[in-house]
């Protein structure tokens with residue numbers, strides 16, 4: 001069914017490069033997710049508390065700017081964003097190709113997405129609980145730290161996983177323009193060299209990884225949610 | 231003492247203006263249990279939320295022991311709020327914390343050390359008679375238990391005032407009574423002033439010493455519960471206290487007498503005494519009486535017998551009784 005050369009190449013990859021590909025994929029997924037959360041979590045919280053009737057109203061102009069930045073970045077297709085920020089990647093990590101270079105565009109693409117997810121999760125926290133905290137004399141910072149984030153924790157964990165899977169997808173895409181990982185394996189070795197078997201193998205691995213992320217995420221989110229009787 | 235001076239609040243939306251509070255003046259004394267009663271939409275929640283400034287009134291003042299809350303800095307207001315705890319119809323517990331951790335919450339806000347906070351929280355759970363639920367999450371508690379946790383949490387900051395916005399409205403009658411008894415005990419033992427917002431007369435009767443009737447954003451009348459409920463002066467008060475016309479199904483053709491109970495010992499013996507001793511039978515057309523302590527308050531409308539002399543004798547007998555007034559009426563309400 002397959003060219004014997006297909007099998008040979010696959011064997012070669014499995015023996016020499018597969019672990020590196022997987023490792024690169026994990027790095028390209030995990031690191032940008034963490035960075036995106038470091039930026040997106042505070043932003044998402046600001047989007048809720050900074051509203052006019054929020055617990056920490058911010059000037060309307062500031063809120064407007066945040067919304068515009070997020071919407072602009074979100075409407076830019078990832079591959080275009082990747083090309084646009086290449087100079088920035090070079091400035092920060094010293095190169096515009098390879099796994100490390102992809103961290104920059106991946107983080108930039110993901111943080112607006114994360115901010116929106118965080119915003120939704122925080123909005124879901126019952127306003128009555130926030131009001132109760134206010135009535136007890138809690139400061140805005142205390143409400144954020146002790147009410148909003150802990151009460152939204154299960155949703156935040158679930159959203160962390162959703163973000164990871166999205167970034168994972170972008171990461172695989174970046175294989176087309178010099179990113180590393182399993183995407184690179186599928187595109188450079190499989191597609192470009194006309195070795196469909198290699199491509200399929202990479203695809204199967206990608207799917208498998210997503211499934212693993214998903215089930216870990218679901219389990220952790222459920223376990224952490226005290227609203228569910230167990 | 232909490233003093234509300236000329237509070238007004240109007241909510242504006244695109245197409246309407248709702249005057250939720252209209253020139254409210256009230257004084258709530260230290261150590262009393264004060265009821266604020268009114269129908270849905272009367273402005274009760276808005277009023278109680280103005281007391282701790284969760285809602286800012288458009289005009290007027292809220293004075294806590296003489297200090298104007300609106301004039302305070304953010305920090306001062308936060309510490310004033312710590313002395314006025316609030317409990318809610320919906321409990322508003324932190325869902326991701328256990329009962330004990332919920333009670334610890336206000337202590338954490340105040341910077342109490344973790345060990346000390348947990349010890350204090352345990353004491354409070356004992357005070358609200360829920361020591362064995364310390365480790366339970368809110369979802370594992372019944373409504374009454376949740377409200378007990380909320381009360382323990384509210385007490386953690388050693389407040390002088392407890393504001394209760396329909397605190398028992400989500401509970402069944404038996405649990406309601408138990409929670410009200412608890413509030414009464416806390417008032418007695420800790421000396422906390424309790425402000426109860428409710429639409430139920432039973433609640434006010436069971437624990438309040440004074441009551442204000444709120445209608446359409448205005449205080450219609452205020453006074454001791456026994457006075458206001460036995461003899462309401464305002465139209466809103468009468469609507470609330472007196473039986474509604476629609477409850478009456480049979481319209482008798484004969485003369486009517488209304489008894490206003492104002493501390494008589496009980497209503498049933500009067501009817502039966504008349505029947506047994508005088509041989510006069512009266513129809514109860516409507517009755518809305520209740521016992522406060524040992525005494526009876528409220529209203530009863532009786533149909534007098536057709537026979538003129540019997541009717542006159544019955545009236546004579548009724549007018550002679552202590553603790554109630556009898557007057558002939560032509561309508562029920």
Ligand SMILES: Nc1ncnc2c1ncn2[C@@H]1O[C@H](COP(=O)(O)OP(=O)(O)OP(=O)(O)O)[C@@H](O)[C@H]1O
Nearest residue numbers: 241248250268269270271272273274275276277429
């Ligand atoms: N945030 C708000 N925006 C607009 N209108 C409001 C707001 N809060 C209250 N109102 C209006 O003000 C009036 C009084 O409301 P409030 O909640 O104080 O009544 P209530 O006496 O507590 O009623 P209930 O017994 O139903 O709780 C109502 O007409 C309500 O629709």
Ligand SMILES: [Mg+2]
Nearest residue numbers: 274275276396
């Ligand atoms: Mg209300």
